[in-house]
Amino acid sequence: xxxxKTMTADAVVARLTSGMTLGIGGWGSRRKPMALVxxxxxxxxxxxxxxxxxGPDVGLLAAAGKIRRLITAFGTLDSVPLEPHFCAARxxxxxxxxxxxxxMVMWGLTAAAHRLPFMPIRAGLGSDVLTVNPALRTVxxxxxxxxxxxxxxxxxxxxxxxxxxxxxxxxxxQYLGPDPYFDDLFxxxxxxxxLSCEQVVDTAELLKEQGPQSLLVKRAFVTGVVxxxxxxxxxxxxxxxxxxxxFQRAYVRAAKDPEAWRAFAERFLSGxxxxxxxxxxxxxxxxx
Amino acid sequence: xxxxxxxxATRAExxxxxxxEAWRDAGEILASPMGxxxxxxxxxxxxxxxxxxxxxxxxxxxxxxxxxxxAASGVTEGWLPYxxxxxxxxxxxxxxMMGASQIDRYGNQNIxxxxxxxxxxxxxxxxxxxxxxxxxxxxxxxxxxxxxxxFVEKVDMVSGVGYDRAAAAGPSATRYHRIPEVISDLGVFDxxxxxxxxxxxxxxxxxxxxxxxEATGFALTVPADVPYTREPTADELRLIRDVLDPKGLRxxxxxxx
Numbered sequence: 001x002x003x004x005k006t007m008t009a010d011a012v013v014a015r016l017t018s019g020m021t022l023g024i025g026g027w028g029s030r031r032k033p034m035a036l037v038x039x040x041x042x043x044x045x046x047x048x049x050x051x052x053x054x055g056p057d058v059g060l061l062a063a064a065g066k067i068r069r070l071i072t073a074f075g076t077l078d079s080v081p082l083e084p085h086f087c088a089a090r091x092x093x094x095x096x097x098x099x100x101x102x103x104m105v106m107w108g109l110t111a112a113a114h115r116l117p118f119m120p121i122r123a124g125l126g127s128d129v130l131t132v133n134p135a136l137r138t139v140x141x142x143x144x145x146x147x148x149x150x151x152x153x154x155x156x157x158x159x160x161x162x163x164x165x166x167x168x169x170x171x172x173x174q175y176l177g178p179d180p181y182f183d184d185l186f187x188x189x190x191x192x193x194x195l196s197c198e199q200v201v202d203t204a205e206l207l208k209e210q211g212p213q214s215l216l217v218k219r220a221f222v223t224g225v226v227x228x229x230x231x232x233x234x235x236x237x238x239x240x241x242x243x244x245x246x247f248q249r250a251y252v253r254a255a256k257d258p259e260a261w262r263a264f265a266e267r268f269l270s271g272x273x274x275x276x277x278x279x280x281x282x283x284x285x286x287x288x
Numbered sequence: 289x290x291x292x293x294x295x296x297a298t299r300a301e302x303x304x305x306x307x308x309e310a311w312r313d314a315g316e317i318l319a320s321p322m323g324x325x326x327x328x329x330x331x332x333x334x335x336x337x338x339x340x341x342x343x344x345x346x347x348x349x350x351x352x353x354x355x356x357x358x359a360a361s362g363v364t365e366g367w368l369p370y371x372x373x374x375x376x377x378x379x380x381x382x383x384x385m386m387g388a389s390q391i392d393r394y395g396n397q398n399i400x401x402x403x404x405x406x407x408x409x410x411x412x413x414x415x416x417x418x419x420x421x422x423x424x425x426x427x428x429x430x431x432x433x434x435x436x437x438x439f440v441e442k443v444d445m446v447s448g449v450g451y452d453r454a455a456a457a458g459p460s461a462t463r464y465h466r467i468p469e470v471i472s473d474l475g476v477f478d479x480x481x482x483x484x485x486x487x488x489x490x491x492x493x494x495x496x497x498x499x500x501x502e503a504t505g506f507a508l509t510v511p512a513d514v515p516y517t518r519e520p521t522a523d524e525l526r527l528i529r530d531v532l533d534p535k536g537l538r539x540x541x542x543x544x545x
Contacts, residue, residue, distance in 0.1 A: 027370060054414070074414035082412065090401070090411035099400065101419035103374045122378070122464075123420030126449035126457035132405050147460045178348035179369040 004169045007224045009039035009273060012194045015224070016159055018045050019068075023109070023155070023190055024052040025162030025183035026235060029077040029243055031175075032057045033163035033196050035231035035273050040066065042272070051155050053105065053182070055235060056251065059085035060269075063261070067095040071155065073102035077248055084255035099132055100124075100152070106182060108155035113188035118151035125150060160190035163232045164217065165240055166206060167197040171222025172215060174206055177238035180216045187221040196226040198240050230277055246287060247280060297520050299473060299545055300325060300538040302492040303432075304528055305520045306471045308333040310428050311383060316340040318368075318376055320384040324541040326430045326471075327357055328532050330385075335527055344368055357533050377417065380464055382425040385471075386418060390443040391429060393485045393506040395467040397422075397448030405445050418447035423454070426466045432541050434472035436505035451484035473542045474500050476517055481509050490517045494545065 013036075016022070026032035037057045047068045052058050054075035061067050063085040075086030089095060100108070107119040120139055123129075130136055130150070139151040162183040165176040173195045175183070187193035195217060206215060234251065236243040254264035268279050297305075307329025311319050319330040319341045331354050334341040343351050345361050348370070352363030368376065376382055389412055390398040399418060403409030421427045427448060431438050446453055454465040470477040475491045487509040488500060493516050501508060520528070528538070 072414060074416045075411075076413055087411035090408055093407040099405075099415055101415055102417045103377065103420040106371065106374055121420070122423045122460060125419075125423060125461040126446070126453040126465075127415065127419040127422075128400075128405070128446040129415055129419050132445075147463075148458060149460055178367075181370060 020158040021049040023157040023160040035228035062089035071098040111154035120149040157190035160186040160193040171219035173217030192223040300542040318382040394450035394452040396450030398443035400445040415447040422449040431472040
């Protein structure tokens, strides 16, 4: 039997260092590795370059002042269009931004996964994505068409953090919802990938719920596996659970006022993952 | 046979029909509406004059049926996760109708931020997929509240590419670039002018040219004779009111003037 890669969220963070480039999987407020993000918040890591299809992962890290540069196409909470901490941090000028089209992010990760320096794409031409990223270059087709396209540079990552529904202890990861997002690409583009999941199961159990095409992440690309039930909370993790809309609304309300945010952080983010989940349960009991 | 009583269409219903018209003769492509009224419009088009359209459930599934807005789809005809959606954009077999926080006379659109990009006065979504959309498949826009804050002389961050910027960027940018129309609560607009600047194509009944000019922050081409947006048919009104939007969500997006 191959290596047991299970570890705790804090052990994952202990392997990371300040200044690293981290890729965070999921999309907006969907299947984000929030338990790993919360572990980052508990650490003294800082000065991070974050690559993400931005949601509350970006918001929380920005609010904690841990981001030096953000590489993204957007920040959103889906059912709430604007991510409040992302917006506030941008308006304060808290971090540098590399703003790319969402397909450019996919192509940048693909280039990194394929060990290529860039990938050509039509997106970006004529838009201010090229204006605000003066380092972006174009590439001219060597064939008869002579097309000039944007050369998206590889987005190579020091580490990737993703959250899936199931995994085995060796790092084979499975998604059970309707969309894999880009979590396999994030893992392939990274020197080390850490996969949290709702449940660690025996390898032989993986195909009990869905077919082999649900096996998204291969163990050769995974360094560590973390079992974190409800670990994507408050983002969605279909079919295990939907987004916690009531909690997300409370997050948004708190983010709009420094005093309210201090109280929110004190209540939910000052302890470990266990106390977070307990505080979330208490939040729902109160509002029931 | 039931007879539909003659009822005047609301402003929101003219907007739904105008949005639906954007997908007339589109063929077998994906209709990607963003916003309540475009979503009702795309479903109306599929139920009437554009039955071959593909529609998503807003996430990763292609709907085999046409449910009411907000209701679950009961039939799935295909799978379209984000990675395939982005590939479909590049294939061109799609017509998207996006929102716009700002739009200028050449059709440059902004959903990224207001003010100086380095440290914006108001951060919005970010460019999202606007750059790839506009260079690859027909991209129309929906503006539920037509005002000089949205229709501006110059957008703060070009997210969606307009005709002047595409032309300046060269043949790879113009090759598949097309902005068929802009639809607002006041009328329908296009770029069928020699210099590809915005033109008023039709007014929704009840709206005047003066109202449109006053709510637009740049000089708009207004033909001598501006038609009104067409009337919904009785069947279309029935589909909108009884089938697609029985909760009247359209009236919340565009309230009666």
